Amino acid sequence: MKEFQSGLGWTYNTLIGITKRKSTRVYQIHKKINLNWVAIDRATVNLSRTDKIQGLQLIRTQIPLVAANGMTIFKSQGSSISQVVVHVKRHRKPVGKLSMKLTRESLYVACSRATSLQGLFIDGKFEPPTSPPPSDPVTIEMDRLRITPYPFTCKFLQDFEQGFHRVYYQNIQSFAAHYLDVLSDNCAKSR
16 A cells, blocks of 8 residues: 655555644645555665765665565564564455454464564454363463472482483583683582
8 A cells, every 4th residue: 555656655554644644635635645644755864984085975865664574473483583563363264254363372472473572563453362271281281280399409410329420511612711610610520
């Protein structure tokens, strides 16, 4: 829904650009442009970073848009992205059956791609997923863990009996900087 005329870009969103729409209303009526569209002015930026070369400037004029990529939730798995827009609008199955919403698992994967809460944006009306039923295996396991917590113990390498094989790993790249630490570490010296 974009139109480019006389150096202006137009984008549609009724929630933004109220002041800009007022200033371009006459032009939009005259050119028969949708009055809900918002004009995006061209921006001119001086890209010269140094004053060493006198009389030479690098100036660029363009419409200030930021490139964005779309991907499916499955493709996004394992990614960490600073700005994420999760599209949660209901969609129809190809056969034309009832509309579907994202599953709990898909919604978790999609929202957890953002590296911060400030970088997460939800597109559409968010409907929280239904709670898992009591017979769900994850629910059963979580209930079991709450009743019988895992007994936690902490042992050092030197505390194990002689019948155990001990493996001690040191990063060779940082060994020179930390060899005194290794010499004073009882775990490293245990046999």
